[in-house]
Amino acid sequence: AQKITQTQPGMFVQEKEAVTLDCTYDTSDPSYGLFWYKQPSSGEMIFLIYQGSYDQQNATEGRYSLNFQKARKSANLVISASQLGDSAMYFCAMREGRAGGTSYGKLTFGQGTILTVHP
Amino acid sequence: NAGVTQTPKFRVLKTGQSMTLLCAQDMNHEYMYWYRQDPGMGLRLIHYSVGEGTTAKGEVPDGYNVSRLKKQNFLLGLESAAPSQTSVYFCASGPGGSRSYNSPLHFGNGTRLTVT
Numbered sequence: 001a002q003k004i005t006q007t008q009p010g011m012f013v014q015e016k017e018a019v020t021l022d023c024t025y026d027t028s029d030p031s032y033g034l035f036w037y038k039q040p041s042s043g044e045m046i047f048l049i050y051q052g053s054y055d056q057q058n059a060t061e062g063r064y065s066l067n068f069q070k071a072r073k074s075a076n077l078v079i080s081a082s083q084l085g086d087s088a089m090y091f092c093a094m095r096e097g098r099a100g101g102t103s104y105g106k107l108t109f110g111q112g113t114i115l116t117v118h119p
Numbered sequence: 120n121a122g123v124t125q126t127p128k129f130r131v132l133k134t135g136q137s138m139t140l141l142c143a144q145d146m147n148h149e150y151m152y153w154y155r156q157d158p159g160m161g162l163r164l165i166h167y168s169v170g171e172g173t174t175a176k177g178e179v180p181d182g183y184n185v186s187r188l189k190k191q192n193f194l195l196g197l198e199s200a201a202p203s204q205t206s207v208y209f210c211a212s213g214p215g216g217s218r219s220y221n222s223p224l225h226f227g228n229g230t231r232l233t234v235t
Contacts, residue, residue: 004161006161009159011121028160031220033220033221035223036224037226040223043207043228044226044228044229045211045226047210047224047225049222052220052221054145065186071129075123088188089163091162093162095220097220098220104150104167104169104175104213104215104219105150105213105214105219105220105222105224106152106167106177106222107162107164107211108164109154109161109162109163111159111160111161
């Protein structure tokens with residue numbers, strides 16, 4: 001079974017509007033972390049935002065926020081006021097297990113969503 | 120501040136040839152990883168290392184070998200390249216121990232490998 005599922009292969013948004021990129025995950029471990037990365041056409045992987053399973057509040061970083069719904073096992077990325085430079089591939093990833101455990105920091109990635117921002 | 124550096128950036132191999140991808144990090148990270156990226160499949164873990172002299176298999180290790188002789192370097196080898204190994208390869212690093220839990224991985228810029 002897929003541990004991380006991103007069901008939107010491609011998304012389109014108008015500049016200055018908000019967009020939500022979906023991510024659902026599957027784990028039986030009570031300790032886990034969820035990460036979002038951006039990959040522009042130049043290819044590098046840029047870390048955007050992190051949410052821990054025990055965090056009480058949804059994470060926010062500038063125009064990025066994470067809509068974390070633990071019971072539904074979803075961690076959707078919300079980008080507010082989209083900009084042309086937001087056009088990129090976006091990956092959701094999960095790390096299972098506690099610090100010092102056997103996860104050794106490994107990340108499992110979803111398939112990615114290509115976001116296109118129209119002017 | 121270089122972060123994670125991968126060499127080469129591009130490479131074309133013929134089936135059966137061998138090559139080594141080099142990864143170097145200057146952040147004193149304990150953990151290092153090799154991922155491959157294929158269309159529609161995201162990034163998949165090939166091998167990883169939790170310290171100098173240690174390596175472990177990831178999700179898709181077949182056809183690859185790795186070595187971590189120095190803490191800052193992590194090498195990925197293809198002994199006999201196959202067309203199925205055509206992919207973009209990413210090296211990543213992260214802190215070890217308790218810091219590994221909520222710290223993001225730092226990625227290199229990738230190596231695009233084509234096997235004909």
